[in-house]
Amino acid sequence: MRVAVIGAGVIGLSTAQSIYEQYHSIVSPLTIEVYADRFTPLTTSDGAAGFWQPYLYDKGNVQETEWNKETFDYLLSFLSSPESVKMGIFLQSGYNVCTEPAPDPTFKDIVLGFRQLTERELQLFPGYTYGWFNTALMVEGKTYLPWLMDWLQKRGVMFYHRKIESFKELAESGADVIINCSGIRSGELQPDPELTPGRGQIIKVDAPWLKHWILTHNFKQGVYNSPYIIPGSRLVTVGGVFQIGNWSEQNNSTDHKHIWEEACKLEPSLKHARIVEDWSGLRPVRSKVRLERETIQCGPSSVEVIHNYGHGGFGLTIHRGCAQEAARLFGQIVQQKGKGPKSRL
Amino acid sequence: MKTVRVVVVGAGVIGFSTAVCVAEALPFCSVTVLAEKFSPDTTSDGAAGILFAAQFPDISVERQRRWFKDSFDHLRAIAQSQQSPEAGVMMSSGYQIFKDVPADPKPYWSDLVIGFRLMTDRELERFPGYKFGQAFTTVKCECSSYLPWLEKRFRKAGGKVQQRKVSSLHDLSDSYDLIINCSGLGSRTLTDDPQVYPVRGQVLKVEAPWLQHFIRDGDGKTYIYPGIHGVTVGGTRQEDDWRLEVDDGDTRSILERCSRLEPSLSRARVLSKWVGLRPGRRNPRLERELVQPRGRKVPVVHNYGHGGWGVTLAWGSALDALGLVRQCLHEMPPQAKL
Numbered sequence: 227m228r229v230a231v232i233g234a235g236v237i238g239l240s241t242a243q244s245i246y247e248q249y250h251s252i253v254s255p256l257t258i259e260v261y262a263d264r265f266t267p268l269t270t271s272d273g274a275a276g277f278w279q280p281y282l283y284d285k286g287n288v289q290e291t292e293w294n295k296e297t298f299d300y301l302l303s304f305l306s307s308p309e310s311v312k313m314g315i316f317l318q319s320g321y322n323v324c325t326e327p328a329p330d331p332t333f334k335d336i337v338l339g340f341r342q343l344t345e346r347e348l349q350l351f352p353g354y355t356y357g358w359f360n361t362a363l364m365v366e367g368k369t370y371l372p373w374l375m376d377w378l379q380k381r382g383v384m385f386y387h388r389k390i391e392s393f394k395e396l397a398e399s400g401a402d403v404i405i406n407c408s409g410i411r412s413g414e415l416q417p418d419p420e421l422t423p424g425r426g427q428i429i430k431v432d433a434p435w436l437k438h439w440i441l442t443h444n445f446k447q448g449v450y451n452s453p454y455i456i457p458g459s460r461l462v463t464v465g466g467v468f469q470i471g472n473w474s475e476q477n478n479s480t481d482h483k484h485i486w487e488e489a490c491k492l493e494p495s496l497k498h499a500r501i502v503e504d505w506s507g508l509r510p511v512r513s514k515v516r517l518e519r520e521t522i523q524c525g526p527s528s529v530e531v532i533h534n535y536g537h538g539g540f541g542l543t544i545h546r547g548c549a550q551e552a553a554r555l556f557g558q559i560v561q562q563k564g565k566g567p568k569s570r571l
Numbered sequence: 572m573k574t575v576r577v578v579v580v581g582a583g584v585i586g587f588s589t590a591v592c593v594a595e596a597l598p599f600c601s602v603t604v605l606a607e608k609f610s611p612d613t614t615s616d617g618a619a620g621i622l623f624a625a626q627f628p629d630i631s632v633e634r635q636r637r638w639f640k641d642s643f644d645h646l647r648a649i650a651q652s653q654q655s656p657e658a659g660v661m662m663s664s665g666y667q668i669f670k671d672v673p674a675d676p677k678p679y680w681s682d683l684v685i686g687f688r689l690m691t692d693r694e695l696e697r698f699p700g701y702k703f704g705q706a707f708t709t710v711k712c713e714c715s716s717y718l719p720w721l722e723k724r725f726r727k728a729g730g731k732v733q734q735r736k737v738s739s740l741h742d743l744s745d746s747y748d749l750i751i752n753c754s755g756l757g758s759r760t761l762t763d764d765p766q767v768y769p770v771r772g773q774v775l776k777v778e779a780p781w782l783q784h785f786i787r788d789g790d791g792k793t794y795i796y797p798g799i800h801g802v803t804v805g806g807t808r809q810e811d812d813w814r815l816e817v818d819d820g821d822t823r824s825i826l827e828r829c830s831r832l833e834p835s836l837s838r839a840r841v842l843s844k845w846v847g848l849r850p851g852r853r854n855p856r857l858e859r860e861l862v863q864p865r866g867r868k869v870p871v872v873h874n875y876g877h878g879g880w881g882v883t884l885a886w887g888s889a890l891d892a893l894g895l896v897r898q899c900l901h902e903m904p905p906q907a908k909l
Contacts (some may be wrong), residue, residue, distance in 0.1 A: 276789050304768065305697065305834075305835075306697070306833050306834055307834055308834050308837045308838045310834075310835050311781060311835045311838045312838075314781075316781040316782065316783065316835070317783065317784060318783040318784075319664045319708075319783065319784065338691065338693055338694050339688075339690070339691055339694055342687070343686075344686055346685060347686060347704070347708075349705075350651060359686055361694070361784075364781075414837060433656070434780070434799050434800065435655055435659075435661040435799045436661070437661065437662065437663055437664070437783045437784075437797065438662065442576065447610055457783070459780045459781040460780055491738075494651070494652060494653045495651075495652065495653055495654075495655040495656055497653050497774055498653065498655075498656045499656075
């Protein structure tokens with residue numbers, strides 16, 4: 227079987243990995259190819275801080291919460307091995323602070339050591355009256371994606387630097403299954419009115435004395451539209467904005483000024499931090515993740531497509547759970563095509 | 572009023588903290604710090620500087636709490652200000668883990684640090700063989716930055732600094748009206764105190780910028796402290812060991828023990844190695860006495876013997892020493908001030 231994955235961000239690469247892991251000994255031959263016009267370090271996943279945390283509330287979307295948990299537990303299991311460094315995975319604790327009391331976040335039982343903030347801690351955050359402390363994971367795209375590519379290349383997955391213009395194009399060249407992990411640009415392959423950019427801009431600074439992440443939540447302004455500071459292994463990511471409908475990938479100086487001023491109010495020591503670079507990215511925002519099968523007619527024949535896109539600002543957070551689900555859907559296709567293990571009487 | 576000439580012997584964290592407290596609080600005193608060694612060559616410089624304490628047997632818990640609280644609050648304010656990077660003071664969260672449940676699961680300082688709680692079972696899963704743990708947020712004070720920062724503050728308050736080895740406190744009685752002895756392990760000869768003895772500690776600094784939490788084994792011998800420019804891993808507690816040279820066997824032992832707690836450390840590059848002699852003593856000596864070297868009575872305030880808790884207790888002991896200095900000055904007969 228020939229599997230063509232469109233997209234080489236964290237979603238594309240991890241889906242290729244899950245399919246390989248689960249089916250390379252069942253389907254023979256299994257050819258997996260990844261097509262993308264952008265590879266690490268130029269994908270959306272690379273620019274993100276790499277902080278595992280879903281939005282505060284899943285609004286009833288329990289499926290996404292399960293995928294988030296699966297991802298967290300999966301990444302956590304690597305910490306007992308030195309391999310975790312090559313994967314860009316490590317633990318970091320920090321603060322979620324709110325301008326008013328709020329219900330506990332949906333992820334409280336997934337993370338480690340979740341608790342309310344004490345009065346003394348809240349004094350650190352003037353203007354914020356409530357919040358939580360917990361230990362979560364970091365998974366840095368700039369390290370994790372090369373690790374995934376290396377993992378896949380060692381197992382014979384081929385990579386093609388090419389922009390795919392249509393599903394038809396891949397079907398005609400012989401792909402049996404297409405995995406659509408094209409993120410924010412999925413609309414170019416198949417119009418999707420629910421998919422829209424949630425533009426983010428960040429500033430990377432050198433401030434190695436900071437060891438905790440701080441995310442502020444202003445419910446009137448919306449998620450990621452209020453300051454956050456997330457230390458990484460080398461640099462600290464300072465944000466944020468969340469501009470729905472803005473397709474610009476250029477850094478904007480007004481946004482920079484706003485982000486910087488707000489962050490310095492939150493963490494005064496940033497004043498002495500060296501600014502290294504700005505970056506802008508488009509979160510692939512959707513009402514919910516599109517993770518489903520579709521059979522696409524291409525003239526006389528048809529091709530199976532598995533969509534796996536629309537992960538908003540939580541792609542790294544949810545990637546493994548979704549990749550495993552996509553592999554499960556792939557399994558259904560394998561069964562239907564009779565390519566699975568022969569059934570025994 | 573005539574200026575009172577005060578000398579502080581010792582330029583480690585105890586010496587400079589005390590010197591700053593006195594110089595800032597008592598403008599009618601001229602304060603000089605005299606020491607053989609200055610940063611980066613003091614014992615304080617190699618210390619990881621995580622604020623954390625053990626309990627001394629013969630000092631009241633109230634007094635120890637006051638030392639800890641004063642130090643913690645002082646450093647915390649710096650950590651949360653713009654001064655943080657220059658002073659080398661930052662907040663640090665992490666874990667203290669125990670193979671067996673300790674007799675005292677909640678130490679005296681547990682309400683003085685931030686967010687103290689017991690570790691959950693899930694958190695302990697990362698440390699096979701460890702049955703119990705505490706999680707909290709505390710301050711880290713890196714003396715290689717903090718001492719120069721204190722010196723700057725000291726000079727701004729009119730303080731003077733002189734590099735000189737002091738062989739006897741009596742030698743100082745002609746030039747100074749009040750002596751503050753912060754000579755750490757040096758007090759053994761300087762004040763003939765056999766109760767102070769070295770506790771040798773070796774540490775390594777490694778490059779592991781992905782580490783964000785401190786991890787300390789409750790036995791005090793194995794610890795990992797991520798700092799601003801590297802991670803300090805250690806250590807050893809060798810009593811009456813005066814060796815200042817790096818011991819390769821200790822290096823291997825440290826790396827092996829720490830990698831067991833934090834497997835990713837096996838990928839860390841060693842940047843440097845360092846040995847320091849903690850000024851061990853059953854209890855720190857924080858008291859005053861009058862010496863009479865050549866007929867003239869000179870008050871001495873002792874502030875030494877903090878073992879491995881110097882950075883942790885420096886500011887609190889300095890304030891305590893300041894109180895003793897005030898008492899000495901109050902009792903000074905008028906002619907001594909001429």
